[in-house]
Amino acid sequence: MKLKINIILGLIKLSALANILLVYTAAFSQSTKLNMQYEKINNQQTLELNLFTEKENIPISDAKISLFLKTDKINIDLGKVITDLEGKTNFVLSDTLKIPWKFNFLAVYAGSSQLEPATKELSIKNIDLDISFKIFDDKKYIIGKGYEMLENGDNLPLNGKNIYFFSQSLFGLLPLGSGHLENGECKLEFPKNLPGDTIGNLKIIAKIIDDGEYGNVSSEAFTNWAEKKIIPVLPKRQLWTKDPPLWMFISLFILLAGAWSHYIFVFRKMIIIKKLGKEFKEE
């Protein structure tokens, strides 16, 4: 009897301990959040992932995230990535990967003893942007075209989306303006006095930014409509150049020539004195 009571008491203690442990673990395991963004620059497609704690937004570093491409039948394993110190990571989609016109990505974070698992799904339609340059009524325009790349290979013009145009400058992108896509096309007047390189070349970038359906898509093209950069010809003879200023050289020469010509005259006089002394001796 006593033994039975002891066993029951032991079990109660164990379960209590287990409950305490569970409560303890539950109290200290944090919920996490996983963000995923799609970016297409020219033809390179990238997934940008960001993992952080939900409450305090603390980035989670060194976390392994698995990526899948969801199809109707199976989930294609794309690979695994590890977050950096800022909780971020990128995954570049392979060019050889056959992706349908609408694709669903799945990112899974398995969690840890103190962090809860997290998942993120992203549904993206594959689109493309084209940039061209045309002149209408003596005015220069940037023409932006956007279209969805359908499964059957056709292109469906985009509508109702904004394309933002930029030019590449030394330290970043210079916004030029935006155009609204109608029947897959929009145009923006090319700004005047836009500086380019020495022959007027300039890179123009068209972007769709943070769209729910298409993600971030950008495309680039070059034009020679920009203002030609004039590199000033530096004068050759300066204080800091290898060849000194001419006036300095001439001044130094005159000063030295002046002093040394006097010395040469004096040395000549000394020779004459010596000769005269020799003649006096001979006399």
Added chain:
Amino acid sequence: MTNKANLVSIISFSRQLDTRGAFGFFWMVSLLLVIAWGFFALFTQFIEGHKVTGMRDNVVWGMYIANFIFFMGISYAGAIFSSLLVLFRVEWSSPIIRITQLISVLCGLIGPLYIFLCIGRLDRLHFILFYGRIPSPIFWDIVAIVTFLVGNITFLYLLLVPDLAYLRDNKELRLSKWRMKIYTFLSLNYHNTPEQQRHLRFAVDILAGILIPVSVILATILSWIFGMTLRPGWNSTIFGPYFVFAALYSGVGVIAIMMWVFRKRYNLKDYLTDRHFNYIAISIIVLAFSYGYFTFNEYFTIWYSFVEWDAQLIKKLFDFKQYGWWFIFSNYIGILVPLILISVPKFRTVNTIGIASIIIVAALWVKRYLVIVPTLETPLFPVQDIRPEYVKYTATWVEWALTFAGVALFLFLNTILTKIIPIVQIIEPISHKVLKRKKDLLGNVESGEGN
């Protein structure tokens, strides 16, 4: 060529040419010991490198450059004074021209030695010839010093020629053979003919005329090494004339000291008279005022404008824990004490002029030190992660040894040369007072009395 008047002069100077004795012996031995100590320091520096000096990454110039400016300033001043005295045929100047010119040449030879001591890689010295940059003030200084030395040495030599010729031809003094050889070699076959006199006078006048602007330009170029550098206390528009007047002030001090010493040592009162010392005293007064004016200008404008980096330098110079006492000595005592001693007729004697000159020379050396070191200790950007001993400059025994060795070398060469050449000109016209003395002595010589 011997005539009785010049004979009297020679007899007067024979003591200077031939003086020997215990004092002279110990004097020379002491100087040689100091020079030997300097050689040992030089050897140490050569073997171990510049780490044996106080110069480091921040304070890259120290006592060597201060000594260089000090000696070159005296040299330029000596050349200017002797050239002016010769060119304007100043009647009372004959006795002091040789002293002045000798000081100028010797200081001009010793000064550049300190540059060699300051250069870390002497094996690259020839680079200045092949790769010298014309826009560099250092390049100008090197070219200018070479030009100056050639002219200066030639000027001294030409002034010596008549006396060397006279000593060559003189039999009464019974000079040693080696001296006679030297005099014969150096006298340029000079026999004091009217034709030779004319050519010699012309050559001397030409050199005197060119040496004045050359010396002024050189002193200015020396100042531009600092004036054209963007450091607090250096980048000043008045550094050119400031250095010229500082050079003249220190030069006249050294000339007065030398005159004082020679007058006492060789009993040359009849040649280096009170009148000469009075004229030197007037020069000191004028130069003290001029130098004081420039000094006041320099520091007052810096202090008043209180630009940040200059203000740091001023604080350092006025702080008695750093350079405050040195500043007081060089800029107050060095100017005011000589002025008081010399301006007040009651105090103005040959001895006080000599003492005032010593104060001037010491103060001007300190001044050169204050121009260089405090500025280099005041960086343009805050110094971080560097040892304190690298920021603050302290001269080591090597630098002190070489400084004293330079002074000893100057005195040694001076002593040696004054054993070979008369310190006062013989053949040129001499002062009226001496003429009277000569007449007295002539009588003694003819009757066989006196020496």
